[in-house]
Amino acid sequence: xxxxxxxxxxxxxxxxxxxxxxxxxxxxxxxxxxxxxxxxxxxxxxxxxxxxxxxxxxxxxxxxxxxxxxxxxxxxxxxxxxxxxxxxxxxxxxxxxxxxxxxxxxxxxxxxxxxxxxxxxxxxxxxxxxxxxxxxxxxxxxxxxxxxxxxxxxxxxxxxxxxxxxxxxxxxxxxxxxxxxxxxxxxxxxxxxxxxxxxxxxxxxxxxxxxxxxxxxx
Numbered sequence: 129x130x131x132x133x134x135x136x137x138x139x140x141x142x143x144x145x146x147x148x149x150x151x152x153x154x155x156x157x158x159x160x161x162x163x164x165x166x167x168x169x170x171x172x173x174x175x176x177x178x179x180x181x182x183x184x185x186x187x188x189x190x191x192x193x194x195x196x197x198x199x200x201x202x203x204x205x206x207x208x209x210x211x212x213x214x215x216x217x218x219x220x221x222x223x224x225x226x227x228x229x230x231x232x233x234x235x236x237x238x239x240x241x242x243x244x245x246x247x248x249x250x251x252x253x254x255x256x257x258x259x260x261x262x263x264x265x266x267x268x269x270x271x272x273x274x275x276x277x278x279x280x281x282x283x284x285x286x287x288x289x290x291x292x293x294x295x296x297x298x299x300x301x302x303x304x305x306x307x308x309x310x311x312x313x314x315x316x317x318x319x320x321x322x323x324x325x326x327x328x329x330x331x332x333x334x335x336x337x338x339x340x341x342x343x344x345x346x
Contacts, residue, residue, distance in 0.1 A: 182213040192223040201232025233261040244278040254285035262287040311335040
């Protein structure tokens, strides 16, 4: 299924800019089970806060969020965490009317499937948890990534973050990035990473292949 393929690729992209390891850890507890509407079609109670534990993957389907959604990456998944403790949360067929906030420094992938949508003025905001973490991050660090497979994703941040798209345009800190315009047709993904140099934020554009090959774009 397309959504499972996208999810698998998103987790695989966690390996980019890391030293080694590509295995995807299994969910660690029942909180990793898909969330959304129940089997009777009745709306389940909407959860707005997600605690992403080290090594955990969470799937959320078919939910309309009318308030801000917050994803917090557990400190055990940050810089000192094992390469095997990467974390991920996957949303699909979800509507974000109040925005999405991601709190975390390292080792996490937040995936927005092709069925997701954002209401007017609804954006993704990424924030560091550890003060100063963003200014210490390098491209060798596996910092938080947002994988956008749906239209209309706007990301704003002052942290070190990677935004990856398999097709749709993305708006990152006020600039629109188009995969079709920036990378060759046979390239699987466009990645845009925010990174600090001499206390000023700069942006690195990457052409990412299906084989995890990476080319820096000018």
